[in-house]
Amino acid sequence: xxxxxxxxxxxxxxxxxxxxxxxxxxxxxxxxxxxxxxxxxxxxxxxxxxxxxxxxxxxxxxxxxxxxxxxxxxxxxxxxxxxxxxxxxxxxxxxxxxxxxxxxxxxxxxxxxxxxxxxxxxxxxxxxxxxxxxxxxxxxxxxxxxxxxxxxxxxxxxxxxxxxxxxxxxxxxxxxxxxxxxxxxxxxxxxxxxxxxxxxxxxxxxxxxxxxxxxxxxxxxxxxxxxxxxxxxxxxxxxxxxxxxxxxxxxxxxxxxxxxxxxxxxxxxx
Numbered sequence: 001x002x003x004x005x006x007x008x009x010x011x012x013x014x015x016x017x018x019x020x021x022x023x024x025x026x027x028x029x030x031x032x033x034x035x036x037x038x039x040x041x042x043x044x045x046x047x048x049x050x051x052x053x054x055x056x057x058x059x060x061x062x063x064x065x066x067x068x069x070x071x072x073x074x075x076x077x078x079x080x081x082x083x084x085x086x087x088x089x090x091x092x093x094x095x096x097x098x099x100x101x102x103x104x105x106x107x108x109x110x111x112x113x114x115x116x117x118x119x120x121x122x123x124x125x126x127x128x129x130x131x132x133x134x135x136x137x138x139x140x141x142x143x144x145x146x147x148x149x150x151x152x153x154x155x156x157x158x159x160x161x162x163x164x165x166x167x168x169x170x171x172x173x174x175x176x177x178x179x180x181x182x183x184x185x186x187x188x189x190x191x192x193x194x195x196x197x198x199x200x201x202x203x204x205x206x207x208x209x210x211x212x213x214x215x216x217x218x219x220x221x222x223x224x225x226x227x228x229x230x231x232x233x234x235x236x237x238x239x240x241x242x243x244x245x246x247x248x249x250x251x252x253x254x255x256x257x258x259x260x261x262x263x264x265x266x267x268x269x270x
Contacts, residue, residue, distance in 0.1 A: 010147035011209045013155075014140040017162035018205030021139060022198040024166040025132075028173025029194025032181050040245050043104075043178070046171030047242035048251035052258025053168040054135070054230045054238070060266040061142055061161040062227035065153045066220040069145075080220035087221070088228025092134065096236065101127035104179055104241050121183050121193060128176050128197040131237055134229030135165050136201035140208025141222045147209075148216050153223075160269035164262040169198060 008016075066081040073080070100113040102123035111123050142161045145153035177194030181187060212222045242251035 010143050010213060011206055013147075013158070014143040014205040014209035015202055017139045017143060017158070018136050018202030020162060021135065021166045021169050021201045021205075022195070025169040025173040025198030025201075026191075026195035028170040028175075029177040029191050031174040032177040032187050032190045032194065035178065041247045041250055043175055044242045044245055044247040044251040045254035046175050047104075047238050048254030049258035050168040050172055051234045051238040051242065052255035052260070053164050053262040054234050054258075055255075056259045056262035056266070057138065057161055057164050058227040058230045058234075060263060061157060061164075062138060062223045062230075065145060065157070066223035066227070069153070069220040069223075081224040084221035084224030085228035085231075088134070088225035088230075089232040090228075091225070092130075092229045092232040092236075095130060095133070099126060099130060101130055103127050103237060104175065106244075121180055121185055124180060124183070125176065125193045125197050127237070128172065129200055131233035132198050132200050133204050134226055134233060135169075136204025137208040138226035138230060139165060139201070140205035140210075141212050141219075141226050143205075144209035144212035145219050145223060147213060148219060153219070156269045157266065160265045163269075164265050165201075167261065168258060169201075173198065 063081055063085070066084065067077065070077040070080040096112060098113055100111060100116045100118060100123055102108060102111040102120060104124065104127070108120050108123070116123075139158070139162045142153065142158035143155075146155045146158045173194050176197050177190045180190040180193055185193070208222065208226065212219050239251075239255075242254070
């Protein structure tokens with residue numbers, strides 16, 4: 001199967017993978033048509049699960065290949081991954097300070113970014129959209145790196161990353177649409193906004209794949225950049241949100257399971 005995929009242009013591979021991760025977000029958001037309400041404990045566990053997946057993906061699918069690619073270069077091997085990693089975190093920090101958004105379970109008075117009078121529902125969706133950007137970039141960069149033919153980056157590894165991101169997008173889509181429903185939106189609008197939060201992933205995936213195809217020397221920087229952006233989201237947003245309601249043990253167990261599942265996927269397929 002992977003031999004067939006190799007014959008497809010890497011940017012198209014990234015687009016298909018991005019559409020897959022977005023479609024799983026939409027599938028999760030469709031849960032609003034099935035359930036009338038949600039358990040905060042379950043939601044915290046889902047957020048913890050997403051955290052675990054993203055942490056594992058950041059190392060096995062992104063940082064580890066970046067470190068391997070940096071060996072034998074004119075600069076020390078730690079420079080590209082460290083530089084890219086910190087740049088990715090700085091990039092997300094800058095967006096976080098500018099883009100108006102509101103984290104789940106936070107009062108409107110704690111909205112971040114530039115002050116606006118936008119509705120609470122819009123701010124909630126923008127918060128999820130913010131952390132879907134690095135997920136899409138990660139998938140795109142992984143497929144772009146695989147196209148370079150380097151042993152440390154493979155189509156199977158990129159596919160494992162896309163699958164892992166897709167798996168954690170299911171509870172993520174649910175975690176967006178259900179609180180919106182509780183905010184008073186109709187089921188249709190809750191689903192629409194829930195799936196809309198993931199639409200940035202195909203665009204970011206295409207951008208990531210196209211960027212790394214321009215120059216191979218950018219690959220370790222790009223891979224670690226995506227990792228840094230993902231870790232920033234996990235530490236700044238997902239983990240604090242999952243712990244805020246007091247369901248700390250359940251959220252932590254979710255994170256452990258998410259980490260283990262992503263690790264297994266990457267090691268088995270990558």
